[in-house]
Amino acid sequence: MKHKIGVYICHCGGNISDYVDVKRVAEEMAKIEGVEISVDTIFACADSSQKQIANDIKEKGIDGIVVASCSPKLHYPTFSSVAEHAGLNKYNYVHANIREQCSWAHSDNKPKATEKAIQIVKAAIARVKESEALETIEVDSQKIIAVIGAGVAGMRAADELADLGIKVYLIEREFFVGGRIAQLDYLCSTTETGKELVTRLYEKIMDNPNITLFTGAEVIEKKGSIGNFNLKVKITPRYIKNKCKKDELLKAIEVCPVEVLDEFNFGITKRKAIYKNFPSEYPQIPTIDSKNCTRCGECEKVCSSIDFSQKEEVLDLSVGSILVATGFDPYTPKENEFGWGIDNVVTLPQFRRIINMCDDKLVYNGKKIKHIAYIYCVGSRQVDGENKYCSRYCCTATLYTSILTKNKYKDVQSYHFTRGIRTYGKQEIVYDKSSRQGDIFLQSYEDEPPMIEQKKGKTIVKINDILTNKMELEVEADLVVLVTGIEPRKDTNISEVLKIPKGRDKFYNEIHMKLRPVETVIDGVTIAGACQGPKNIMESMNSALSAAAKSYSIVNKGKLNLPPIIAVVNKETCTWCNKCLDACPYDAISKISENGKDIAFVNESVCKGCGMCLPVCESDSLELLGYTNHEIENMIKALVD
Amino acid sequence: MPENNKTIEYDALIIGGGIAGGEAALNLANVGYKVLIVEKDLSIGGKMILLSKVFPTLDCSACITTPKVSEIMRHPNITVFTSTQASNIIKKDDGTFEATITKQPRYVIAEDCTGCQLCEQACPVSVDDQFQYNLVGRKAAYIPFSIASPRIAAIDIANCTLCGACERACPTKCIDFTQTVETYSLKAKTVIIATGFQLFDPTLIPRYGYGKFKNVITAMQMERQLAPTRPFNTILRPSDGKMPDNIAYILCTGSRDKTVGNPICSQVCCMYSTKQAQLLMGALPMADITLYYLNIRAFGKGFNEFYAQAQAMGVQFTKGKVAKITEKENGNLLLRYEDINGGGVVKETEHDMVVLSVGILPNQGIAELFSNDELVLDPYNYIGQSDFLASPAQTSIKGVFVAGVASGPMDIPDSILSAGSASSDAANYIRHLNKKTVSV
Numbered sequence A: 001m002k003h004k005i006g007v008y009i010c011h012c013g014g015n016i017s018d019y020v021d022v023k024r025v026a027e028e029m030a031k032i033e034g035v036e037i038s039v040d041t042i043f044a045c046a047d048s049s050q051k052q053i054a055n056d057i058k059e060k061g062i063d064g065i066v067v068a069s070c071s072p073k074l075h076y077p078t079f080s081s082v083a084e085h086a087g088l089n090k091y092n093y094v095h096a097n098i099r100e101q102c103s104w105a106h107s108d109n110k111p112k113a114t115e116k117a118i119q120i121v122k123a124a125i126a127r128v129k130e131s132e133a134l135e136t137i138e139v140d141s142q143k144i145i146a147v148i149g150a151g152v153a154g155m156r157a158a159d160e161l162a163d164l165g166i167k168v169y170l171i172e173r174e175f176f177v178g179g180r181i182a183q184l185d186y187l188c189s190t191t192e193t194g195k196e197l198v199t200r201l202y203e204k205i206m207d208n209p210n211i212t213l214f215t216g217a218e219v220i221e222k223k224g225s226i227g228n229f230n231l232k233v234k235i236t237p238r239y240i241k242n243k244c245k246k247d248e249l250l251k252a253i254e255v256c257p258v259e260v261l262d263e264f265n266f267g268i269t270k271r272k273a274i275y276k277n278f279p280s281e282y283p284q285i286p287t288i289d290s291k292n293c294t295r296c297g298e299c300e301k302v303c304s305s306i307d308f309s310q311k312e313e314v315l316d317l318s319v320g321s322i323l324v325a326t327g328f329d330p331y332t333p334k335e336n337e338f339g340w341g342i343d344n345v346v347t348l349p350q351f352r353r354i355i356n357m358c359d360d361k362l363v364y365n366g367k368k369i370k371h372i373a374y375i376y377c378v379g380s381r382q383v384d385g386e387n388k389y390c391s392r393y394c395c396t397a398t399l400y401t402s403i404l405t406k407n408k409y410k411d412v413q414s415y416h417f418t419r420g421i422r423t424y425g426k427q428e429i430v431y432d433k434s435s436r437q438g439d440i441f442l443q444s445y446e447d448e449p450p451m452i453e454q455k456k457g458k459t460i461v462k463i464n465d466i467l468t469n470k471m472e473l474e475v476e477a478d479l480v481v482l483v484t485g486i487e488p489r490k491d492t493n494i495s496e497v498l499k500i501p502k503g504r505d506k507f508y509n510e511i512h513m514k515l516r517p518v519e520t521v522i523d524g525v526t527i528a529g530a531c532q533g534p535k536n537i538m539e540s541m542n543s544a545l546s547a548a549a550k551s552y553s554i555v556n557k558g559k560l561n562l563p564p565i566i567a568v569v570n571k572e573t574c575t576w577c578n579k580c581l582d583a584c585p586y587d588a589i590s591k592i593s594e595n596g597k598d599i600a601f602v603n604e605s606v607c608k609g610c611g612m613c614l615p616v617c618e619s620d621s622l623e624l625l626g627y628t629n630h631e632i633e634n635m636i637k638a639l640v641d
Numbered sequence B: 001m002p003e004n005n006k007t008i009e010y011d012a013l014i015i016g017g018g019i020a021g022g023e024a025a026l027n028l029a030n031v032g033y034k035v036l037i038v039e040k041d042l043s044i045g046g047k048m049i050l051l052s053k054v055f056p057t058l059d060c061s062a063c064i065t066t067p068k069v070s071e072i073m074r075h076p077n078i079t080v081f082t083s084t085q086a087s088n089i090i091k092k093d094d095g096t097f098e099a100t101i102t103k104q105p106r107y108v109i110a111e112d113c114t115g116c117q118l119c120e121q122a123c124p125v126s127v128d129d130q131f132q133y134n135l136v137g138r139k140a141a142y143i144p145f146s147i148a149s150p151r152i153a154a155i156d157i158a159n160c161t162l163c164g165a166c167e168r169a170c171p172t173k174c175i176d177f178t179q180t181v182e183t184y185s186l187k188a189k190t191v192i193i194a195t196g197f198q199l200f201d202p203t204l205i206p207r208y209g210y211g212k213f214k215n216v217i218t219a220m221q222m223e224r225q226l227a228p229t230r231p232f233n234t235i236l237r238p239s240d241g242k243m244p245d246n247i248a249y250i251l252c253t254g255s256r257d258k259t260v261g262n263p264i265c266s267q268v269c270c271m272y273s274t275k276q277a278q279l280l281m282g283a284l285p286m287a288d289i290t291l292y293y294l295n296i297r298a299f300g301k302g303f304n305e306f307y308a309q310a311q312a313m314g315v316q317f318t319k320g321k322v323a324k325i326t327e328k329e330n331g332n333l334l335l336r337y338e339d340i341n342g343g344g345v346v347k348e349t350e351h352d353m354v355v356l357s358v359g360i361l362p363n364q365g366i367a368e369l370f371s372n373d374e375l376v377l378d379p380y381n382y383i384g385q386s387d388f389l390a391s392p393a394q395t396s397i398k399g400v401f402v403a404g405v406a407s408g409p410m411d412i413p414d415s416i417l418s419a420g421s422a423s424s425d426a427a428n429y430i431r432h433l434n435k436k437t438v439s440v
């Protein structure tokens, strides 16, 4: 029982004191037994007030404090650390919220607001009286991080962490690294190509003994929590030996009789069942796509590196933190959406592959391309559809593609059917450049999107143009490029395994959009790159490095301090009715046997102190430290007295 | 008081204590590095601490900045010097840095000031309050603003008449006119530049009449009128203190405009204007708000939805460039513009207040802080990024990193990410330096 309590009532510079008579609250509190000091302060969070609280603790032997101010979300850590630095256990400090829960809510009734504030603080004093000193729980943390996805974001994060001395498992589902960037050649605002960037990152990864790269790998199960996650990772075999003979492999690709649409080229070309996406791709070993391979054995006949005896494996990995960088899918248009289905209508990613494959002449389906119509915002900014968001990268990527096309083939003319160009920041220069090379810009009304139709074998784009005084214009296009946006990965397996929440736009959700953009509500799991929302490379890298910094700060000490607000079991009264087992959302509860009796056991490093197990306990054998029955009952008593 | 020209040593020097510098400092401090933040102003928090609410979530900026700021101030591994600048930064052969740190006197003994504001009440001198963007006045003895950190008084010596009223009023006797400039020699292993931005000066576009027409204000001034620590408790137009009921915003003021030397887009003004429009609809339910724009750049997470929300609330978005503003006798303003959505005709519309959505520009003189190595700037005078695809924070000097708007226009979430990136690279640099495996 605390009997020398310090109570500090904050004015919040008028935010509270304009509606609550804080002086009176302080006077009333001074009358309560056990309260040693009760004062009001203009800003409790100001350095000088913090100093005063610390002095009171040190000099007057205060053994419990109550600060009545704003929401504990804002300043709970502030006053906890004041208490701690002054030598008082931080769990002997109780916070009372008299701003959000009182002055702001009752600005229309000052006397009642004051009464309510008195009640709130009284209850807090009752709780602090019964509060116990608690120590944080120290758990060992694995100094290993799993990075999921080896696109540019994942690779860069892995490289950074490994450089910081952390062991990294880099887990890529495909058989090759680089993600979407490997599919791009020239990149905007730089002379470095996508391939070169991927090569640069890949070489650093291979150079660093701290990184283990798994390809064809997928996380299928997660157990444990921050500091100690246990992952099960399924590895699909390549069916090709690690040390392989290059020329034999090329032969093998040649003889394979199976042909399927090549996803890497977005279905505009075909590939074999044994394949590589492009000659210099990493890792530089082909793979056999077991879904389409007929096991005809043709390749085995010409190549000694083929090994059909390789088996699927499941690995158990223990890691301290998980960094998710699983990227995005390009939007696939619906049948007939902006002419999708017509043979000279392609998507922007497809067009980028076409440019890549056409050397000196731009030809598609055997036809020379001169007039190109770009239709913007396909699958983004949908008025009726689900994707309400802007995909961010595509205006710039399209204008850049148009510049690239002009530079490479000279005699092309680009028409941009936009909804207002969004070349934010320095990317504005790309817009300016494309205008100067003679590109033509048209803009549709929000409720009248451009129409694509075929007339006598010609593909026509029609628009009611805002920019030329509502004129109805028609452009005959040799190629229509649908500027498709970015979508969250369709395959949701990994998010289900990790339980990462998604936002309205279905991208992974951060804890706080402004201040904590790479952390998730799952402690120890961070998100980076385009899986959190559309981003260009630089933005993906910034988020990858930020996520790396956060994940690093979790594991770098090898120890973690977890808050001691956890459930505890009364071993005497527990009868293992197992109700708590199902109630716990974190799998923190298990059954143990002690002295011949089955009882519940709470894993203190997994328990989050949510309290879900308490109400279901039939024998009332569970207590939440920091919120014990005793403390809560004492608060209720103070309120009804 | 620390003795003059003392040598001090830190792992990292961070120049600028805005949200980017602060976030970078916390990241480094949390993994055990000792950090010095030098901030040229009286308080840390940069622009963000002065904003009203922030797009696209509309949380109160002061409420989310102050916990960050107090975390920075109380962190055992972070030292903050306000009213301070770094200069003569020299890169040594071993990859470490030396710099001169110059701290201007506050004329107040920081340790003893309780922030009681009695000096402020006693001071007879009134000048424009720069933290309220000159909407109201302040004293020469003053607390910068109510949520400043540190929240202690300072004497604005340029305007002080040395009357001594504050000295007599101060209950803790902490006013000290004998304070002088303090200098330190700093040794650090890495430097992060987080010097943020300045606002475009709209007097450079005379046809908008800023400075001449009273009811033409900047968005930062509107930001202050909307903030919880606002000067008037409501929105007032300057000429006559009337509550405006027909407000116009002119987007791209000083951005995307080669004639004023700033060809790029400022990246935040479309969204902050959309945000202010929404807040104004709440503060002045009867008012009409019109945004004159070229393109609305609602590109980030949740931005396009936020733009749609403003349209649904009734904010008027008019596509058109405003050519000229003229002032009427009653203080109202006539905007002449080309109405692009309405068929390209030139129109004139009357508003009772105009807010200029001014663009952002880099702070000058940062390259000059470095003595022996060249800090390369980009064509728009932001700090150049030497490997912007793989290490966006890397500058032309190895071991010197850039965070936040110092490298180009960006909003708060992007500033936080860029700060994370800078701190990660800086931590790596320090680690290699300690292990002597760095190539310098």
Ligand SMILES: Cc1cc2nc3c(=O)[nH]c(=O)nc-3n(C[C@H](O)[C@H](O)[C@H](O)COP(=O)(O)OP(=O)(O)OC[C@H]3O[C@@H](n4cnc5c(N)ncnc54)[C@H](O)[C@@H]3O)c2cc1C
Pocket (backbone or CB within 6 Å): A148, A149, A150, A151, A152, A153, A154, A171, A172, A173, A174, A177, A178, A179, A180, A181, A184, A186, A187, A188, A217, A218, A219, A325, A326, A327, A328, A329, A330, A348, A349, A352, A393, A397, A400, A489, A493, A494, A528, A529, A530, A531, A535, A536, A537, A538, A540
């Ligand atoms: C047509 C086009 C042009 C572009 N042009 C540019 C440009 O010029 N400049 C620029 O800056 N940006 C450009 N971008 C944007 C750029 O592609 C992205 O910023 C970048 O790819 C994001 O990288 P990421 O690592 O987050 O995602 P991704 O590249 O998508 O990589 C994610 C990786 O994770 C893997 N993965 C997914 N799910 C799992 C799982 N469950 N388990 C394991 N691994 C998984 C994927 O296989 C992939 O390798 C362009 C985008 C497109 C579509």
Ligand SMILES: Cc1cc2nc3c(=O)[nH]c(=O)nc-3n(C[C@H](O)[C@H](O)[C@H](O)COP(=O)(O)OP(=O)(O)OC[C@H]3O[C@@H](n4cnc5c(N)ncnc54)[C@H](O)[C@@H]3O)c2cc1C
Pocket (backbone or CB within 6 Å): B015, B016, B017, B018, B019, B020, B021, B038, B039, B040, B041, B044, B045, B046, B047, B048, B051, B053, B054, B055, B056, B084, B085, B086, B194, B195, B196, B197, B198, B199, B219, B220, B223, B268, B272, B275, B360, B363, B403, B404, B405, B406, B410, B411, B412, B413, B415
């Ligand atoms: C009107 C307006 C409204 C906005 N609203 C929003 C919004 O709602 N949401 C959002 O996300 N973003 C918003 N922004 C953008 C936001 O303000 C910036 O993204 C953010 O403040 C950038 O932080 P920073 O730390 O990079 O720069 P700053 O905030 O400029 O901080 C830089 C700091 O460095 C100091 N400094 C400068 N030079 C030196 C030097 N030589 N030595 C020492 N110190 C120095 C400065 O004093 C300052 O404290 C808005 C911007 C404006 C102008």
Ligand code: SF4
Pocket (backbone or CB within 6 Å): A376, A377, A378, A380, A381, A389, A390, A391, A392, A393, A394, A395, A396, A419, A420, A421, A422, A483, A485, B299
């Ligand atoms: S970036 Fe441009 S094309 Fe892409 S969705 Fe946004 S506005 Fe449309």
Ligand code: SF4
Pocket (backbone or CB within 6 Å): A424, A425, B251, B252, B253, B255, B256, B264, B265, B266, B267, B268, B269, B270, B271, B294, B295, B296, B297, B357, B359
């Ligand atoms: S963000 Fe909007 S207002 Fe600002 S410069 Fe860019 S287009 Fe203009």
